[in-house]
Amino acid sequence: EDQVTQSPEALRLQEGESSSLNCSYTVSGLRGLFWYRQDPGKGPEFLFTLYSAGEEKEKERLKATLTKKESFLHITAPKPEDSATYLCAVQGNRDDKIIFGKGTRLHILP
Amino acid sequence: DTEVTQTPKHLVMGMTNKKSLKCEQHMGHRAMYWYKQKAKKPPELMFVYSYEKLSINESVPSRFSPECPNSSLLNLHLHALQPEDSALYLCASSQEGPVAGNTDTQYFGPGTRLTVL
Numbered sequence: 541e542d543q544v545t546q547s548p549e550a551l552r553l554q555e556g557e558s559s560s561l562n563c564s565y566t567v568s569g570l571r572g573l574f575w576y577r578q579d580p581g582k583g584p585e586f587l588f589t590l591y592s593a594g595e596e597k598e599k600e601r602l603k604a605t606l607t608k609k610e611s612f613l614h615i616t617a618p619k620p621e622d623s624a625t626y627l628c629a630v631q632g633n634r635d636d637k638i639i640f641g642k643g644t645r646l647h648i649l650p
Numbered sequence: 651d652t653e654v655t656q657t658p659k660h661l662v663m664g665m666t667n668k669k670s671l672k673c674e675q676h677m678g679h680r681a682m683y684w685y686k687q688k689a690k691k692p693p694e695l696m697f698v699y700s701y702e703k704l705s706i707n708e709s710v711p712s713r714f715s716p717e718c719p720n721s722s723l724l725n726l727h728l729h730a731l732q733p734e735d736s737a738l739y740l741c742a743s744s745q746e747g748p749v750a751g752n753t754d755t756q757y758f759g760p761g762t763r764l765t766v767l
Contacts, residue, residue: 585758638756643692
C-alpha cells in the first residue's frame, strides 16, 4: 500500500533559523512527488513537483529535494509569513490518485 | 495563471436543505476534482472528472452529487447532509487527469467552508 509520512508534525522556529521538513514515502513506482503550502481555512497552494531521485527545485526561501525514499523541503532564513502547513503528496503507478501526508505545521516566530 | 475559483466561500445549511457548491477554472485543464478536508487532516478525494466524465467516485454517500456541465465548471450538489459533513470542500484541476503513466499536478481552489446544522 502506498504511504506518505511527514515529520515533524509541528515545528516552531525563530525568524532566520533554517530547517528542513521530511516526507518519507513508500510507493509502487513513483510518478511524482508534490509539495503544497496550506494556510488555515484556505486551499493548498502548489509549490513543487519532483519526478525522479536527485531532482531539486527552488522557489524563494524554499528548496525541495528528492531521493528514492524521501523528500526534504529546506527552508532558508524563514520569515513569519512562511508559517503554514506544508503538505507532501505522491502519485505512484499502482493508482491514479495522489496520496497526501498529514502535513507539517510550521510556525515562524518573529 | 493557475487560478481555480470556488463559490460560495462559506455556506451554512440545515439537514433538510439543498445547496450547490461551484468551481471554475480557465486554464484549459481537462480534469477536475472534489476533495473534503477536516480540520488538521489532509484532503480526502471524493470525485474525479476527466474529460467531463466521472472517472473516480471514492464511495461517497449519495447525498453528495457531482456534476460537470463543461470542462471549465464543476458543481457539487448537496442534499440531506449530516453535521459530520461539515468541512472545507476543495476543488482542484489538472492538465490531463488520472491517465495511466501520467504525472499530473493538481491546482486547488480556495475552498468552501461548509457548516451543517
